[in-house]
Amino acid sequence: MSHQDTSYLYTYSFYEEELDLCHLEMRSFFGxxxxxxxxxxxxxxxxxxxxxxxxxxxxxxxxxxxxxxxHKVRTLPKTTNSFKVVFVKNPDIPKGLQVPFEQRRQIERExxxxxxxxxxLKDPDSLFGLxxxxxxxxxxxxxESEPIWHYHQKKPQHYSTALNTRVARAVVNIAVPEPMGIxxxxxxxxxxxxxxxxxxxxxxxxxxxxxxxxxxxxxxxLIHFGYSTSIVQIKDIRHITERSDVxxxxxxxxLCSVLTDQEKRDMIQTAKLIGKKIVIVTIExxxxxxxxxxxxxxxxxxxxxxxxxxxxxxxxxx
Numbered sequence: 001m002s003h004q005d006t007s008y009l010y011t012y013s014f015y016e017e018e019l020d021l022c023h024l025e026m027r028s029f030f031g032x033x034x035x036x037x038x039x040x041x042x043x044x045x046x047x048x049x050x051x052x053x054x055x056x057x058x059x060x061x062x063x064x065x066x067x068x069x070x071h072k073v074r075t076l077p078k079t080t081n082s083f084k085v086v087f088v089k090n091p092d093i094p095k096g097l098q099v100p101f102e103q104r105r106q107i108e109r110e111x112x113x114x115x116x117x118x119x120x121l122k123d124p125d126s127l128f129g130l131x132x133x134x135x136x137x138x139x140x141x142x143x144e145s146e147p148i149w150h151y152h153q154k155k156p157q158h159y160s161t162a163l164n165t166r167v168a169r170a171v172v173n174i175a176v177p178e179p180m181g182i183x184x185x186x187x188x189x190x191x192x193x194x195x196x197x198x199x200x201x202x203x204x205x206x207x208x209x210x211x212x213x214x215x216x217x218x219x220x221x222l223i224h225f226g227y228s229t230s231i232v233q234i235k236d237i238r239h240i241t242e243r244s245d246v247x248x249x250x251x252x253x254x255l256c257s258v259l260t261d262q263e264k265r266d267m268i269q270t271a272k273l274i275g276k277k278i279v280i281v282t283i284e285x286x287x288x289x290x291x292x293x294x295x296x297x298x299x300x301x302x303x304x305x306x307x308x309x310x311x312x313x314x315x316x317x318x
Contacts, residue, residue, distance in 0.1 A: 009057040009131065009138060010039045010047065011091055017304040021170050022052045024301035024313060028174045037091035038133055047145035049173055049201055051166040055088060057129045058141040066107060069130065069137050073115050082120035085112040086142050088131040099132075111139070152196050156224050157217035159191045163250060163281065167303060169197040171313060175248045175279040179203045184246040185274065187237040188267075192218030194248055199227050206244075208235040238270050247275030251282045261289060268293045271316075278316040283309075290316060 012034070014022045023033040029050075030041045047053040061072040087104035099107070111130055112119050129142030149165040163171065172194060176182050179202055186194045189207030191214055198205040199222075209215050212234050219229040237249075249271055252259065259267075264286065271278045272295050280286065290297060299315040 007042050007059055008040070008044055009059060009133065009140075010041070010045070011054045011057075011088065012037045012039065012052050013054050013091065014052045018052070018166075020301040021167065021303050021313065024299060024315075025050060025052065025170045025173050027299060028177045028315075045177075047143055048148055049169075050145070051147070051149050051169045053145050054091075055129070055145065056143045057088060057131060057138060058143070059138050060140040061138070063137045063139070066110070066137060069139050070111055070114050073111060073139060076116055078116035079126075080117075081125035082118045082123075083112070083115060083126050083128055084108075084119065084121055084124035085115070085128045085130060088129045088142065090131055090133050092133075148200055149197060152193075152200070152225065155191075155193075155196070155221040157191050157220050159214070159217065161253060162190050162193050165193060165197060167311075168193045169201075171248065171250075171279060171281060172198045172201065172203065174313060174315060175246045175277065176201075176203050182246060183244045184248060185240070185242075185244040186248045186250075187235075187240055187271070187274075188250055188252055189218055189232060190214045190250065192221045192232065194250065195231065196221060196225055196227065198248075199231075200225075205231065205248075207232040208237070208240065210234070210236045238266050240270060240274055243274050245276055247271040247278045249278065249280050251280065251284070251286075253283050265289050265292060268295070272318050276318055278318070280314045280316060282312050282314065286312075286314065290314070 012022065026033040026039060029045050030043050047056040061069060063069040063072060085108045087108050089098055127142040130137065130139050149169045152165045176184055184198060184203055184205040186205060186207040189195055189209050192207060195205055195207045207218060215232055215234050218232050222229050268289055272293055295316045295318055297314055298317050301313050303311040303313065
């Protein structure tokens with residue numbers, strides 16, 4: 001990492017087969033990817049959004065030593081809220097070189113006792129974080145992510161070829177990194193996995209599918225998580241005319257949904273007409289068809305599952 005003047009420090013955790021997807025999500029949020037498990041940026045992202053983010057540290061102070069941090073925390077304004085200091089482990093440091101547990105607790109106590117206010121180790125109103133990264137100590141407000149996507153795995157209707165909630169959440173972030181004022185559509189929504197992840201992040205999205213059984217399942221899943229079923233309808237993507245800022249399209253695939261090249265071309269062409277940005281998830285090569293339609297691929301990644309199965313996420317601009 002560079003010594004840039006940044007405000008937010010993110011820590012990441014992911015499986016090896018998710019690395020490419022995680023990097024594409026990073027590039028979508030921040031405009032660049034980190035080659036480590038730590039990322040510094042002046043862009044503020046809710047860590048609950050990403051299935052890969054573990055924590056965010058909103059940096060208040062930096063210091064060359066613990067003593068310098070202690071000197072600086074004494075200058076914090078006194079607050080009526082109780083607090084706790086958390087030593088945040090740097091995931092880039094090998095396990096054998098991590099600061100031992102008791103030493104971490106000691107550092108937390110030493111820093112905490114110099115913060116103006118009331119410490120509460122069991123049920124604090126707020127958390128401060130302290131981390132050693134890039135040869136310096138950083139201190140700030142600490143936010144730990146909540147794996148909301150994990151809760152969404154417990155939906156009543158499932159489909160064997162649907163995206164898992166972790167992947168679906170990352171795909172939504174790639175499609176809509178900044179939700180303010182953005183409208184999205186999922187025209188092949190299936191049982192609504194992408195819809196639920198998007199709605200849980202406050203994204204304005206609608207869904208449709210040509211399969212009535214899929215829509216029935218999507219409606220049941222939406223009701224289960226407290227969302228309106230009015231956002232979904234039975235419709236062929238080629239009949240959609242309403243424009244959106246973003247189209248998220250998981251191309252249908254199974255023994256009952258074998259598409260011809262012309263059908264795939266028509267779907268991409270419709271997506272071009274109704275959306276400014278398109279994120280396509282596919283198990284088949286689509287570059288030639290995308291080029292024929294006349295849209296530009298701006299980014300992509302591979303999602304691997306096991307030794308043989310893989311999907312591709314393709315980001316396209318009209």
